[in-house]
Amino acid sequence: MDARTSVPQPVNEPVLGYAPGSPERAELEARLAELAGDAPVPIDAVIGGEHRPGTGEDTFDVTMPSDHAHVLGTVQQAGGADARAAIDAALAAAPSWAALPFDEKAAIFLRAADLIAGPYRATMNAATMLGQGKTVQQAEIDSACELVDFLRFNVAYAQQIMSEQPANSPGVWNRMEYRPLEGFVYAITPFNFTAIAGNLPTSAALMGNPVLWKPALTQSFAAHFFAEVLEKAGLPAGVINMLPGHGKEISDVALADPHLAGIHFTGSTPVFQGLWKQVGTNIAGYRGYPRLVGETGGKDFVLAHPSADPEALVTALVRGAFEYSGQKCSAASRAYIPTSIWAQIRDELVRQTEALAVGDVRDLANFTSAVIDKRSFDKLAKVIDACHADETMEVIAGGTYDDSTGWYVRPTVVVGTDPLSDIFCTEYFGPILGVHVYDDGDFDDVIGLVDTASPYALTGSIFATDRAVVQRALDGLRFTAGNFYINDKPTGAVVGQQPFGGARASGTNDKAGSMWNLIRWASPRAIKETLVPPTSTGYPHMQ
Ligand SMILES: NC(=O)c1ccc[n+]([C@@H]2O[C@H](COP(=O)([O-])OP(=O)(O)OC[C@H]3O[C@@H](n4cnc5c(N)ncnc54)[C@H](O)[C@@H]3O)[C@@H](O)[C@H]2O)c1
Numbered sequence: 001m002d003a004r005t006s007v008p009q010p011v012n013e014p015v016l017g018y019a020p021g022s023p024e025r026a027e028l029e030a031r032l033a034e035l036a037g038d039a040p041v042p043i044d045a046v047i048g049g050e051h052r053p054g055t056g057e058d059t060f061d062v063t064m065p066s067d068h069a070h071v072l073g074t075v076q077q078a079g080g081a082d083a084r085a086a087i088d089a090a091l092a093a094a095p096s097w098a099a100l101p102f103d104e105k106a107a108i109f110l111r112a113a114d115l116i117a118g119p120y121r122a123t124m125n126a127a128t129m130l131g132q133g134k135t136v137q138q139a140e141i142d143s144a145c146e147l148v149d150f151l152r153f154n155v156a157y158a159q160q161i162m163s164e165q166p167a168n169s170p171g172v173w174n175r176m177e178y179r180p181l182e183g184f185v186y187a188i189t190p191f192n193f194t195a196i197a198g199n200l201p202t203s204a205a206l207m208g209n210p211v212l213w214k215p216a217l218t219q220s221f222a223a224h225f226f227a228e229v230l231e232k233a234g235l236p237a238g239v240i241n242m243l244p245g246h247g248k249e250i251s252d253v254a255l256a257d258p259h260l261a262g263i264h265f266t267g268s269t270p271v272f273q274g275l276w277k278q279v280g281t282n283i284a285g286y287r288g289y290p291r292l293v294g295e296t297g298g299k300d301f302v303l304a305h306p307s308a309d310p311e312a313l314v315t316a317l318v319r320g321a322f323e324y325s326g327q328k329c330s331a332a333s334r335a336y337i338p339t340s341i342w343a344q345i346r347d348e349l350v351r352q353t354e355a356l357a358v359g360d361v362r363d364l365a366n367f368t369s370a371v372i373d374k375r376s377f378d379k380l381a382k383v384i385d386a387c388h389a390d391e392t393m394e395v396i397a398g399g400t401y402d403d404s405t406g407w408y409v410r411p412t413v414v415v416g417t418d419p420l421s422d423i424f425c426t427e428y429f430g431p432i433l434g435v436h437v438y439d440d441g442d443f444d445d446v447i448g449l450v451d452t453a454s455p456y457a458l459t460g461s462i463f464a465t466d467r468a469v470v471q472r473a474l475d476g477l478r479f480t481a482g483n484f485y486i487n488d489k490p491t492g493a494v495v496g497q498q499p500f501g502g503a504r505a506s507g508t509n510d511k512a513g514s515m516w517n518l519i520r521w522a523s524p525r526a527i528k529e530t531l532v533p534p535t536s537t538g539y540p541h542m543q
């Protein structure tokens with residue numbers, strides 16, 4: 001794969017405001033009404049360019065989280081036989097895709113970006129809002145801007161990788177060829193970000209690999225439209241094969257195949273660990289060593305120091321914990337606040353949390369909406385019940401839930417005296433913020449507590465105006481977060497600005513939307529050419 005011409009220098013896609021009366025709001029509202037009013041769309045698998053229902057036994061209705069009786073689309077799930085057909089299609093497409101010059105591949109993904117930034121923006125946002133329960137602001141930063149940014153920045157990063165070439169010596173020309181991996185990449189994507197669902201298959205494909213893409217069923221409404229965008233952009237048949245379906249059945253076939261060259265995963269820690277184990281068990285059967293890239297769970301913290309700005313802290317806690325109902329891997333779910341600051345912010349945190357408007361995503365005045373599905377709702381309801389029953393905890397805001405029309409869980413703040421209780425260690429993936437109040441003098445001990453309380457290391461924030469304190473937190477929490485924020489909420493990383501990912505139980509930290517991620521999908525070949533080869537075997541010392 002080579003890149004001889006220059007590619008457009010990317011800039012971040014501007015976030016539109018959707019203020020009342022704006023043209024983008026009118027277009028979005030019209031599309032929301034159409035998509036919600038249409039009969040449920042059949043969400044097919046796409047295998048070798050052919051759209052067809054999966055051959056698995058089960059069907060899955062994609063419903064609106066905020067109105068769970070409302071069916072948006074129906075998936076006839078893909079299963080093992082579809083995975084087999086998709087692998088065959090991917091391997092058949094591999095040689096011509098690898099041979100296509102980089103510029104031609106890049107043009108396809110740049111066109112996809114422009115389609116989403118332009119004519120498909122309202123569709124991608126409306127589908128993400130309705131299917132995944134995002135408000136317009138949360139959809140806009142995800143299914144429009146971040147997805148566009150991934151597509152555009154990755155092209156520039158790929159070219160940067162390819163321009164990375166070794167040194168030469170007199171009479172010798174050295175080259176590095178960035179080949180694709182041998183085989184196919186299996187991309188498995190989560191429900192919560194349409195951008196991640198788009199990035200995982202396309203980043204591997206950009207580097208020349210054919211892909212099996214298994215979106216989360218609950219994200220498959222927006223995934224269906226993204227597949228349409230890829231086709232319109234000119235992606236050849238078989239390069240990305242979409243399999244909405246049963247993860248385990250598809251994995252059992254994909255992970256048993258000798259051509260598995262990599263897994264590009266984002267989702268929960270236990271699922272990634274299960275995939276890693278399965279690959280380990282099958283390791284002798286593969287042609288090479290599959291690359292395993294996984295971005296997984298988090299228990300993301302906000303640590304406040306007595307020198308913190310109280311007003312900024314409250315805003316960061318409310319936005320960081322409750323935007324998209326805490327269903328971001330980066331969401332603030334544990335906060336450590338000194339007594340002096342707690343006295344100043346407690347009532348305001350409660351007031352702002354109780355005032356949050358939670359409801360149907362079609363009402364653009366809402367701050368957040370329902371959680372993704374019944375499974376999540378049931379889990380969160382149990383957690384809230386347990387908090388009410390636990391005498392080490394006090395629920396000071398929210399603490400209620402209601403599934404009569406949608407999977408609604410009120411943003412909830414729980415103060416806990418035991419810093420090692422589950423609320424400070426376990427990822428719940430919902431709108432529940434645990435607060436631990438500590439004595440002002442214990443700040444340095446609390447740094448240690450933040451570091452060790454949970455197995456994750458994804459995102460976290462320090463709030464302090466004392467620079468020496470900021471430095472102590474940077475040092476003491478060096479390995480506690482792959483994305484570290486100073487006086488900001490721990491969510492909302494932007495492609496090209498804060499490359500995203502964490503270590504420990506949070507993943508392999510290959511930084512989505514960066515050249516560090518793309519390099520995992522290349523297998524470099526070093527080529528040495530001697531321009532005038534020697535013709536005698538002797539060396540000077542032999543004379
Ligand atoms: N670190 C990050 O960048 C990041 C980003 C987004 C989400 N997440 C994490 O994702 C989780 C929430 O997303 P989710 O609920 O979709 O996660 P999940 O692990 O339940 O599902 C992720 C994907 O894996 C699939 N899956 C499940 N079992 C499988 C199997 N055996 N084989 C193949 N695929 C299988 C699912 O169908 C889905 O497509 C949270 O833990 C969150 O922290 C992390």
Ligand SMILES: N[C@@H](CCC=O)C(=O)O
Nearest residue numbers: 328329330491492493500
């Ligand atoms: N990159 C996103 C989180 C992705 C995980 O859900 C953020 O920074 O908020």
